[in-house]
Amino acid sequence: MKLALVVRTDLGMGRGKIAAQVAHAAVAATLASLGGPACYSWLEDGQPKVVLKATSAEHLQDLAGQARRAGLPVELVRDAGRTQVQAGTVTCCAIGPAEAAQIDVVTADLALL
């Protein structure tokens, strides 16, 4: 089991901002899946996470769409816009928690952040 966290690298976000966005996506994915078997297995496994790069808003939305069509849980993060990026900007996407092999079908071409 794993949770993929895909973050845009074209926004010029600093590492603290990136960490906050990724954390937001991870919490949203956890809450959305809470009580289900995938979440349980993922937590049992030590909640493995992988942080990956997307190059644009279109790229992130395309990945989110692919993941949804594959039946995977998806959580998109829109920033509140208090710092660094405009309000409503899509910054990050969580895919999972789910079987690693299912996630890999969607994320195989993405580089690690």
Place this chain on the structure above:
Amino acid sequence: MKLALVVRTDLGMGRGKIAAQVAHAAVAATLASLGGPACYSWLEDGQPKVVLKATSAEHLQDLAGQARRAGLPVELVRDAGRTQVQAGTVTCCAIGPAEAAQIDVVTADLALL
């Protein structure tokens, strides 16, 4: 309400590794506080997070101790050690979710990551 995520900067972790550790701390803090009024208020507020720097393991443990003595929820993250750092290394700490003013008493001297 906010959640402070304090991460060590002396380990040479890359930004993806930092994001994963911070996300781990945020998920742990969410799960530990789930169902309580602080968690509810924090989620209602849009789960605000601040990512801050600690300079060493001792610094992080000292902050965690201060937060515990102040009655704040604390979650320390120990890395599984698969990449970049040794297994069991304390990398990150979540303080909260709690009233921002209460967290600030402990974290006021820390710089943003």
